[in-house]
Amino acid sequence: MLNNIVKKEKLAYGVHLFWIENPIISKKAKPGQFVIFRIHEGGERIPLTISKTKGNMFRVIVKAVGKSTYELCKLKENDYIKDVVGPLGTPSEIKRYGRVLVIGGGVGIAAIAPIVDALINVGNKVDTILAARNKESIILEDEFKDSENLYFATNDGSKGEKLFPNQLMEKLIKEEKYDVVWAIGPALMMKACSEVAKQHNLKIFVSLNAIMVDGTGMCGGCRVRIKDTLKYTCVDGPEFDGRDVDWNSFLTRLSQYKAEEKKALENYLKIVGEPTWL
Numbered sequence: 285m286l287n288n289i290v291k292k293e294k295l296a297y298g299v300h301l302f303w304i305e306n307p308i309i310s311k312k313a314k315p316g317q318f319v320i321f322r323i324h325e326g327g328e329r330i331p332l333t334i335s336k337t338k339g340n341m342f343r344v345i346v347k348a349v350g351k352s353t354y355e356l357c358k359l360k361e362n363d364y365i366k367d368v369v370g371p372l373g374t375p376s377e378i379k380r381y382g383r384v385l386v387i388g389g390g391v392g393i394a395a396i397a398p399i400v401d402a403l404i405n406v407g408n409k410v411d412t413i414l415a416a417r418n419k420e421s422i423i424l425e426d427e428f429k430d431s432e433n434l435y436f437a438t439n440d441g442s443k444g445e446k447l448f449p450n451q452l453m454e455k456l457i458k459e460e461k462y463d464v465v466w467a468i469g470p471a472l473m474m475k476a477c478s479e480v481a482k483q484h485n486l487k488i489f490v491s492l493n494a495i496m497v498d499g500t501g502m503c504g505g506c507r508v509r510i511k512d513t514l515k516y517t518c519v520d521g522p523e524f525d526g527r528d529v530d531w532n533s534f535l536t537r538l539s540q541y542k543a544e545e546k547k548a549l550e551n552y553l554k555i556v557g558e559p560t561w562l
Contacts, residue, residue, distance in 0.1 A: 287365040290341055295423045298348040298562045309370050315398040316376030316523055317489065319344065319502055320499045321356065322367040328352040331496045331518075333361040334371060335394040345394035345423065348562055351548040358561050372499045373522050376489065378402045381463040384395075385456060387413040387449050387477060389422065389469020395491055396468050397427050405431050405529045411435070411460070413452055413471065419443035450476035457484055465489070467526065470533055477524030490526035491515045495537065509533050 291303040308320060319342070321330045330352050336343040348357045348516045359365075378398050384403050388396035392412055403410050412431040416422045420444040428434050428536040436444025437452045445452055450473065453465070457480070465488040467477035474490040481488035494506035506517035509530035515521065553559065 289359060289361050289363050292359070294362050295345065296421050298357070299421070299423060300348075301343065302356075302359075303338070303341045303343050303347050304365060304368065305341050306368055307409065309334070309368065310337040310340050310342045311336050313342055313371040314375035315378060316395075317371040317373045318499075318522060319368050319370030320372065320496070321365050323355055323359070324366050327355070327366070329497055329499070330356065331372075331493070333395040333491065333522075335397055337398075343394075345391055347391040348559075350545045351552040354552060354559060354562070356555070358559075366538070368394065369499055372518060374520065376402065376466075376523055377554045378406060380407045382408065383460065383462050384408045385453065385460075385462045385465045386410055387415065387453060387467040387469070387473075389415045389449050389467075389473040390417070391423070392469030392473075392491075393423050396466060397424055399466055399468075400428060400431060405447060411456065411462075411515070413449055413456075414444075415449035415452070415473070416443075422491065423533065439544070449473055450480050453477055454480050457486070463484060470494065471538060472530075474526055475529075475531040475535070478529065478531070482527045488526040489523045490529065491522045492524060492529070493522070493535065493538075494518075494534070495541070495562050508537075547557045 288305045290305050295303040318331050318333045332344040334342050335345050348354045385397050386400050400410055404443045407431045411433045412428045413435045415437040417439045436480050437449050467474050468491045483517040496506040497503040499518045501516045507514050510524055510529045
């Protein structure tokens, strides 16, 4: 059935995997693209990166950070997503580069999974960094075993090196010549990795998780400044060269509804109580 939750699995605290039945999206989706969910009538529109496809299903991995993602993570197998729009956005620029470094931070690991597979399939040698707060937050590790080298970075040193991803990236760049880099994860992580890439004159793709409404370029909500030009994340991105992103304006726009989002989550939790499902 369309948009049926076929499988749900908890990967870490507040991080949930969903396989959704939708043959149109599963057949057309390419690495780097995303969908927009609306859970119920009047619900917020939630952009989510497509993490994998299989048969008539596609996979998304969700981190609960606000009211709408809490609501989504509360759904169960055999529930339905009311609306799913996609695949949206420009696919990742997959071609034979040579040596590629791909970095996934937190739930951004889900986004790099199809990109790493596609890069390897066209003949690239891919080194992958999986980064998270601690070892319990590293997800999908088994899906990166075809990487040339697989590295781990955790904030507390519980798995791999006790480094931030940009620090491990800097270390590897001094040891190996890379032709291009992908870095997908929290905005501050992508900003820091982009600064390293800029210092080494190295192209770096980042995926901007902008505030988004319609996903078609009509509303303008996801506009970002790339060099001196306004771009729309939903149709021009979501991937851009991180060296060209105006990170200060992007981070400011990301936090513009922070107070409203906090209030919405507080009100939701007053209704549903302790979020034991996270």
